[in-house]
Amino acid sequence: MHVNGKHYRTVWMEGSTVFMIDQTLLPFQFQIFEAVTHNETCFAIKNMIIRGAGAIGSAAAFAMAQAYMEAKLMNDKDHIAKAKEEIEATRPTAYNLFYAVNRVFEAGKESIGYAILEAQKIADENIASSKKIGEYGNELIEDGFRIQTHCNAGWLGFVDYGSALSPIYMAKEAGKKLYVYVDETRPRGQGAKLTAWELKNENIPHVIISDNAGAYYMSQGEIDMMIVGADRIAANGDVANKIGTLEKAIVAEKYNIPFYVAAPLSTFDMNCPSGKEIPVEQRDIQEILLQDGPDASGKITRIWVCNPGSEALNPAFDITPADLITGIITEKGIIQPNAESVKNLFV
Ligand code: MRU
Numbered sequence: 001m002h003v004n005g006k007h008y009r010t011v012w013m014e015g016s017t018v019f020m021i022d023q024t025l026l027p028f029q030f031q032i033f034e035a036v037t038h039n040e041t042c043f044a045i046k047n048m049i050i051r052g053a054g055a056i057g058s059a060a061a062f063a064m065a066q067a068y069m070e071a072k073l074m075n076d077k078d079h080i081a082k083a084k085e086e087i088e089a090t091r092p093t094a095y096n097l098f099y100a101v102n103r104v105f106e107a108g109k110e111s112i113g114y115a116i117l118e119a120q121k122i123a124d125e126n127i128a129s130s131k132k133i134g135e136y137g138n139e140l141i142e143d144g145f146r147i148q149t150h151c152n153a154g155w156l157g158f159v160d161y162g163s164a165l166s167p168i169y170m171a172k173e174a175g176k177k178l179y180v181y182v183d184e185t186r187p188r189g190q191g192a193k194l195t196a197w198e199l200k201n202e203n204i205p206h207v208i209i210s211d212n213a214g215a216y217y218m219s220q221g222e223i224d225m226m227i228v229g230a231d232r233i234a235a236n237g238d239v240a241n242k243i244g245t246l247e248k249a250i251v252a253e254k255y256n257i258p259f260y261v262a263a264p265l266s267t268f269d270m271n272c273p274s275g276k277e278i279p280v281e282q283r284d285i286q287e288i289l290l291q292d293g294p295d296a297s298g299k300i301t302r303i304w305v306c307n308p309g310s311e312a313l314n315p316a317f318d319i320t321p322a323d324l325i326t327g328i329i330t331e332k333g334i335i336q337p338n339a340e341s342v343k344n345l346f347v
Contacts, residue, residue, distance in 0.1 A: 027197035052157020057096025064104035129264035129331035130161035137167025151242035152194035153229025180206035230263035237322030237337030238275030275319035285312035
């Protein structure tokens, strides 16, 4: 995707440095964060400088490759297994992270060169599968559709194109008229900040709605379909996605609105029989109690938005049962959310 006329990937590696668009500063500032060591890449993943299942997976792959390079310099073979554990401990829910780290870990057993190549290959595959998801998803979108989305599953959440937003980009390219309802997505505001920034950048008409407004617009017949991303999909088709997704799926069913999930095969965890086994990340309650934004001078600052001294709860994801999902858009086509269809993706 392009920013100020220049093509960017969300995350990339040159030499042993990992570069990424700093998503904690968007939409107010556009800056590239440079992670020189695997520790710095872990820091970036944990603190959501890079976020979104696909982008996390790619960053984690690069971090594993960095660890192999470091181990050689340090002449310390134990460093590799330790680094793998550290990378895997950064964010527990997005399956793409574990998928990518394992691939690079295995490739590195051959040579450092293989580890680097594998990490680059994962980034390229990430782009190719996102593009395919866009092509399949576009077939579901009719001219004039009003589409609701939650969180950010756009190109910032992957290496390029994205998952839930990729069909929207392809539909726009195909000349269809669209209107996107963007859930703000408290507490981190990935919808209000990141999805809105992406859509504005791509000249796609959209509106930001508060998280509790979705049911109102669905009940008024203003939403034709909903597309969301996924952080992990269980073998039976249950989906972990950003907190709030479950509520939207329940309301969509009530008003007969097609509810689609878009995700590449690297998000499917065949070792999780159902959503019950998916670990849900609990994040710092400061994310609920305080919010970031620029002050009058443009400096990003943090203010209280809740009663100081009150407790808060901050689960980052929820699980949407397969029976609330109309279909899952993958790079291999659109499947029914059930065990047999999920299994067939891997044969
Ligand atoms: O906590 P985040 O921002 O890393 O959350 C992940 C997500 O971006 C969403 O849940 C998304 O829909 C999954 S795919 C990019």
